[in-house]
Amino acid sequence: xxxxxxxxxxxxxDWMNMDPWMNGFTSxxxxxxxxxxxxxxxxxESDKDYQVRVDMPDFDKKNIDVSYNNNTLTISGHRDDFAxxxxxxxxxxxxxxxxxxxxxxxxxxxVDSDNIEANYDNGVLDIKLPKLAKTTDxxxxxxxx
Numbered sequence: 001x002x003x004x005x006x007x008x009x010x011x012x013x014d015w016m017n018m019d020p021w022m023n024g025f026t027s028x029x030x031x032x033x034x035x036x037x038x039x040x041x042x043x044x045e046s047d048k049d050y051q052v053r054v055d056m057p058d059f060d061k062k063n064i065d066v067s068y069n070n071n072t073l074t075i076s077g078h079r080d081d082f083a084x085x086x087x088x089x090x091x092x093x094x095x096x097x098x099x100x101x102x103x104x105x106x107x108x109x110x111v112d113s114d115n116i117e118a119n120y121d122n123g124v125l126d127i128k129l130p131k132l133a134k135t136t137d138x139x140x141x142x143x144x145x
Contacts, residue, residue, distance in 0.1 A: 039054055039055065039056060039075075039102060039104060040055040041054045041055075043106060047131075048130060049128055049129055049131055050108045050131070051126070051127070051128055051129075052106065052108075052125075052126070052127040052129065053124060053125070053126050054075060054104075054124070054125040055123065055124055056120070056123055056124065056125050057123035058123065059077065059079050059120075059123070060080075061120045063077045063078050063079065064125065065077055066118050066125075066127060068111060068113045068116055068129065071107055071108065071110070072105050072106065072107055072108070073105065073111075073127070073129065074103060074104070075104050075105075075125065075127075076103035077102060078099075078101045079098070079099050079100065080099055081099040110131055110132045111130065112129075112132050116128065116129050
């Protein structure tokens with residue numbers, strides 16, 4: 001079920017990225033907005049856990065926040081501007097790297113939130129979210145009198 005939701009969400013995001021009008025709308029606000037394109041994410045699910053891997057090149061670890069609440073993993077933070085806005089000598093030829101604030105959310109149910117582990121190394125954020133142990137079925141048959 002979680003995979004179907006993520007697939008549907010990714011289909012919508014792909015459509016928005018390929019639609020000429022949406023690309024034009026984004027460009028109205030400039031090219032320096034962080035986007036999902038810059039933060040590529042892979043999510044893998046096993047019987048024991050979810051593993052989330054996010055490409056976050058050139059981010060400072062202290063500017064990244066990871067939280068889990070109400071079955072939702074949230075990754076947020078900011079990346080500083082790389083361009084020298086005060087370049088009076090005209091040394092900056094091109095600046096394509098995005099900067100600013102970002103936030104992404106992923107619905108990942110039944111996680112043992114006390115044992116989530118996160119590691120940031122070489123521009124990649126790895127998060128391991130162990131699943132809660134399956135509870136035994138506590139339902140029982142009730143006789144009708």
